[in-house]
Amino acid sequence: MKMKKDYAALGLALVLAACGGAQTPAPPTDSTLSQDMDTGRDAVGLDRLAVAEQQYRAAGQRAVARDDVTAIGDAGYNLATVQLDENKPQDALATITSTRAALALRGQAADDTGLDLVQAGALHRLGREAEAAKQAALAAGAQDPDIAEKGQFIRGLIADESGDDATLASVAAYFETLTGKLPDSWSADAKEMAARNLLATGGSAQTAWQDALQAATIRQTQVHYRDMARALGVAARAATRAGNAQAAAQLYARASQSARQAGDTTAADQWAKLAGTASVADPFAAPAATPTSSKRRP
Structure with missing residues (x-):
């Protein structure tokens, strides 16, 4: 999910008039707040989500101290997004509220359509x-094209999983x-949604298979592994529809392994069952601890 742009302080601090007609210097920024936001962004880039959560929480606390409505909104959005990426949707909802x-x-x-978007994902x-679809529709109507695009995509996911073919x-x-x-990221979303729609409408399973694999490849290069695993799951569905049970089982196994490492254990378990013998x-995995044998005294 795309982060809002990093906070840049827009303070209106009073300054002394300069002598000799010199220009008034620019108002100072809150360097601590800016650093917290920058550190959070860098941690997200390194997939250090626990660190990012800590930094965005610190940024939000600083923003409240500053009484800065823009910074509060950005820090809250970023914190909720990270919590959702950590698979903590309840925490994300609490942050949004x-x-x-x-x-x-x-x-x-x-x-705030950005908050609507994260709320839709958490729900x-x-x-x-039903609640998620409502928030996704609000996000889909956003003026920000990135939020609108992702809102539409979440609408499509919900529709496909709910059997709402018209919305899909x-x-x-x-x-x-x-x-x-x-x-x-838009191209990957478009490919996955095209694949889902083909499968829902009885279109070409081979085309859906290829579209889903293309979406997975794009997300692999973007280091979006949870989304990549989901696209592999769609490709597996398409392979099943195409009559290739072996390929489907292998794709489900790959999706399961990737999702588990990305922290999505619910999807991982579901795909592992569908993989069957291909799992x-x-x-x-860390080796199981070997129990130590106790020796009796003679």
């Missing part, structure tokens, strides 16, 4: 699909309207 309250206290009554993770078709049609040079042991 408290962030909205803090924004309202400072006069920001308008809805979807918890299986609260409308989301697939939305992605077909995106032309020109697209960001890689293989993790070669990098």
Whole structure:
């Protein structure tokens, strides 16, 4: 999920008038707040999510001390996003609720579509699909094109898993309207949604298979492994529909192993069952502890 741009302080600190007609210096920024946000961003890039959570929490606390509504919103969004990536959807929802309250206290009554987006993802993770669909629709109507795109994608995921073929078709049609040079993440989303729609409508299973694999390849290069595993799961569904049980089992096993390492144990368990005999042991798992034998005294 795309982070909001990093916070840049926009303080209006009073300064002494300069002598001799010199220009007034720029107002100082809060370097501690900026550093917390930068460190959080760098930690996300290194997949150090626990560190990122700590840094965004510190940034939010500093933003509250500063009484800065923009910084509070950005820190809250980033913190909730990281918590969702850590597979802590309940924590993400709590952060969103408290962030909205803090924004309202400072006069920001308008809805925040970024928070709507993260809330939709958290509710979807918890299986609260009706609520998730509502928030995803709000995010899909955002002015920010990145938020709108991801809102549409979550709408499509919910629709596919809920059997809502009409909504899934409308989301697939939305992605077909995106032309020109697209960001890689958008291209991956478009490929996965096209594959899901083909499978839902009885279209070409081979095409759906290839589309899903292309989505997985793009996400591998972007280091988006949870999303990559999900695309592999879609490819496995397509292989099953195409009548290639062996390929489907292998794809499910790959998706399961990747998801488990990415922390998505629920999906990993589901795909492992579907993989059946193709499920293989993790070669990098820590060896089981060998019990020490106790010797009796003679």
